[in-house]
Amino acid sequence: MEKFVEQALLYDFYGELLTEHQKRIYEDVVFNDLSLSEVAEQQKISRQGVHDLIKRCDRSLRDYEAKLGLIRKFEETRRLVGEIHRLAREFDAGGDASCVKKIEQISEQIGEL
Amino acid sequence: MEKFVEQALLYDFYGELLTEHQKRIYEDVVFNDLSLSEVAEQQKISRQGVHDLIKRCDRSLRDYEAKLGLIRKFEETRRLVGEIHRLAREFDAGGDASCVKKIEQISEQIGEL
Numbered sequence: 773m774e775k776f777v778e779q780a781l782l783y784d785f786y787g788e789l790l791t792e793h794q795k796r797i798y799e800d801v802v803f804n805d806l807s808l809s810e811v812a813e814q815q816k817i818s819r820q821g822v823h824d825l826i827k828r829c830d831r832s833l834r835d836y837e838a839k840l841g842l843i844r845k846f847e848e849t850r851r852l853v854g855e856i857h858r859l860a861r862e863f864d865a866g867g868d869a870s871c872v873k874k875i876e877q878i879s880e881q882i883g884e885l
Numbered sequence: 886m887e888k889f890v891e892q893a894l895l896y897d898f899y900g901e902l903l904t905e906h907q908k909r910i911y912e913d914v915v916f917n918d919l920s921l922s923e924v925a926e927q928q929k930i931s932r933q934g935v936h937d938l939i940k941r942c943d944r945s946l947r948d949y950e951a952k953l954g955l956i957r958k959f960e961e962t963r964r965l966v967g968e969i970h971r972l973a974r975e976f977d978a979g980g981d982a983s984c985v986k987k988i989e990q991i992s993e994q995i996g997e998l
Contacts (some may be wrong), residue, residue: 774995788952839901853995876973
């Protein structure tokens with residue numbers, strides 16, 4: 773996965789578990805595209821300090837996913853729901869009852885995730 | 886929600902964020918039904934210590950849910966997927982195309998959660 777996409781997804785799921793200080797700096801660097809030096813000056817810490825904080829946040833966010841695996845589960849659910857949506861539309865467009873049979877199976881599969 | 890059910894659900898989602906020590910004691914007391922005194926003796930800590938640890942774990946688990954809200958999201962998804970499953974079976978049992986139309990709508994709704 774592209775690094776930025778991974779960071780955005782991890783932050784979306786687990787960002788609330790970072791401290792306010794970490795969140796502010798992480799957002800400025802990763803999402804608002806401020807340079808390390810700009811943030812360092814704003815926050816009155818060293819450029820290296822900002823760099824380390826981002827690294828540490830990345831590691832925390834990845835640890836949360838390694839432990840909880842909620843993104844993986846969520847993505848799998850989303851994929852299967854997308855498949856249900858596709859099948860419902862296929863049926864609308866003249867597909868036969870086998871589409872609905874498949875929907876039934878997929879909805880059971882989601883229940884088991 | 887009944888307290889035990891709430892604890893089981895919270896632990897299922899966020900238990901991995903507790904330490905090994907906390908997990909062992911929490912499981913013994915909450916799920917394996919050992920008494921505080923039994924666990925206190927096994928772990929060589931006071932009965933009050935075990936009691937406080939359980940309280941602290943309960944609070945942490947609830948805090949995680951308050952911050953991330955993943956159980957709420959997950960339960961809502963599960964409810965809607967159950968609805969899809971019911972509609973697919975209704976169609977199988979002779980229901981008309983409106984069942985599938987509803988499935989299509991619900992699958993979009995899940996996508997927006």
